[in-house]
Amino acid sequence: MKIQSFALLAGSASLASAFSIPFLDDASFQIPFFDKLKSKQSLADKAAVAFGDIPEDLESIWHEMEQEFPDQAAKYNFLSKPSKLSSSRKTEWLYNVRDDEFPKHGLRVKDPSILGVDNVKQFSGYLDIDEDKKHLFYWFFESRNDPANDPIILWLNGGPGCSSNTGLFFELGPSSINQTLDIVRNPYSWNNNASVIFLDQPVNVGFSYSDKTVDNTIAAADDVYALLSLFFKQFPEYSNQKFHIAGESYAGHYIPAFASKIISEPNRNFNLTSVLIGNGIVDPLxxxxxxxxxxCGKGGYPSVLEPRECKKMRDAHPKCAKLIQACYDTDSRFACVPANFYCENALFEPYSKTGLNYYDIRIPCDGDLCYSQIDWVEQYLNQEHVMQAIGAEVESFTGCDSGVGVAFSATGDGSKPFQGYVTSLLEADVAVLVYAGDKDFICNWLGNQAWSNALEWSHGEKFALETMKPWKIGEEEAGSIKNVEKFTFLRVYDGGHMVPYDQPEASLEMVNRWISGDYKLGTK
Structure with missing residues (x-):
């Protein structure tokens, strides 16, 4: 996905992923989501066809947006992308698991260790959901330490539409990929003291595929729960360990919803202990x-905008907030989609003109996804011998799938609130870590600290009043932290959107302490 779309790469989320939509100019995406939509229709007319009758006050907002952002509105056709098709590649599976408890699901397992990504036991393959013809790809690595006792972490990248294999090879996995497409061992991998599952979800992300479309977070939760249940059924030796869900960016939507789905299932066969949300989008309002x-210089880094551009952003925010509030109040597409559209164009446009990296305010954007290293990962994973080794059943791998982003955007999922799920987790005694690199723009630490302080839960007032304390690794101050009970907010100094990439040592220290049950991360 091109960065101009603001959909967030490797860990990426966006308040409005896919609505600045230059990529929709590509003829391959010009497939009408609704046949009745014609290019000469107004934005409000298109919305009416897609969503049904729109209240008069919201209809006027659609017309206002069309006038304010005519170039974007002209391209806004509620389009979707065709589902990925599987390839003709033949695979010999180590296991092909079926279970009476999940009669419509299967789990295929392959051993990809021949690639040398790590020397631990590992599995890759697909969860098959027969009824819906969905196929979710996963890659599992045992802990380098004590796999019989170390916890399990499920890692999720964001987007929506970005593959967790990007997180594997660009951020926190056992190895990275260099420019010559060679594997480089990562001494700071999160599987140093935990077994880690990297999952491509929802369908049509990364190596996952389907002829169906998942276009919202709640629907995706059912598929993830099915995969985990079958995985731990096939590998019961891991089912008694503590289980954690971690991720970043749009995973700020995924993780709270997925974890809430898990704790609502009384007969689950694994133990959810905590969640870790990195530079997430949780409470858009x-x-x-x-x-x-x-x-504009209030987050610990000098302003990158001129005063007039800062004023332009400030002046646009009240309307953005009004639109998001309407989304919160109605939970409907005809309210949530305008919030996505307006807030991205009004609040992101001034920053986009700087040419700076959305995920690290200190550096320029380099390449389609702002990091040239992402291209190396894609090139590596698109090699035929790699696809054969992991059992991939798609024709090609893309780090971030724009079609998935468009589908989610057409439901307004990005502007919906997910902080209520976090409240439910805390009240159910599930620990929650919110961590944020402090040089990210797109899901910045200021916003993450603010929603954490505003969260309503049984110790919310105490948490809001708690002061930030220095967080140290040895004698070096690596961030600042606050904690009450099982809720922690951590600001990571000099980290961007992808903390494990920018600050690998601090990232590993954080995760090792957290999964050991040290929710203060070493502070007193």
Whole structure:
């Protein structure tokens, strides 16, 4: 996905992923989501066809947006992308698991260790959901330490539409990929003291595929729960360990919803202990107020915008907040989609003109996804011998799938609130870590700190009043932290959107302490 779309790469989320939509100019995406939509229709007319009758006050907002952003509105056709098709590649599976408890699901397992990504036991393959013809790809690595007792972590990248294999090879997995497409061992991999599952979800992300479309977070939760249940059924030796879900960016939507789905299932066969949300988008209403402060010198880094551009962002925010509030109040597409559209164009446009990296305010954007190293990962994973080894059943691998982003955007999922699920997790005694690299713009630490402080839960007032304390690794101050009970917020100094990439040592220290049950991360 091109960066101009603002959909967030490797760990990426976006308040409005896919709505600045230059990539929709590509003829391959010009497939009408609704046949009745014609290019000469107004934005409000298109919305009416797609969503049904729209209240008069919201209809006027659609017309206002069309006038304010005519170039974007002209391209806005509620389009979707065809589902990925599987390849003709033949695979010999180590296991092909079926279980009476999940009669419509299967789990295929392959041993990809021949690639040398790590020397631990590992599995890759697909969860098959027969009824819906869905196939979710996963890659599992045992702990380098004590796999019989170390916890399990499920890692999720964001987007929506970005593959967790990007997180594997670019951020926190056992190895990275260099420019010559060679494997480079990562001494700071999160599987140093935990077994890790990297999952491509929802369907049509990364190596996953389907002739169906998943276009919202709640629907994706059912598929993830099915995969985990079958995985731990096939490998019961891992089912008694503590289980954690971690991820970043749009995973700020995924993780709270997926974890809430898990704890709602009384007969689950694994033990959810905690979640870790990195530079996430969880509460768009609160977080939208912090794009201007982060870009304009109030987040610990000098302003990257001229005063007039900062004012432009400040002036746009009240309307953005009003639209997101309407989304919160109605939970409907005809309210949530305008919030996505307006807030991205109004709040992100000034920053986009700088040419700076959305995920690290200190550096320029380099390449389609702002990091040239992402291209190396894609090239490596598209090699035929790699696809054969892991059992991939798609014709090609793409790090971030724009079609998935468009599908989610057409439901307004990005502007919906997910902080209520976090409340439910804390009240159910599930620990929650919110961590944020402090040089990210797109899901910045100011907004993450703000929604954490505003969260309503049994110890919410105490948490809001708690002061930040220095967080040290040895004698070096690596961040600042606050904690009450099982809720922790951590600001990681000099980390961007992808903390494990920018600050690998601090990232590993954080995760090792957290999964050991040290929710203060070494502070007193």
């Amino acid at each position: 609160v977080q939208s107020a912090y794009y201007e402060p982060m870009a």
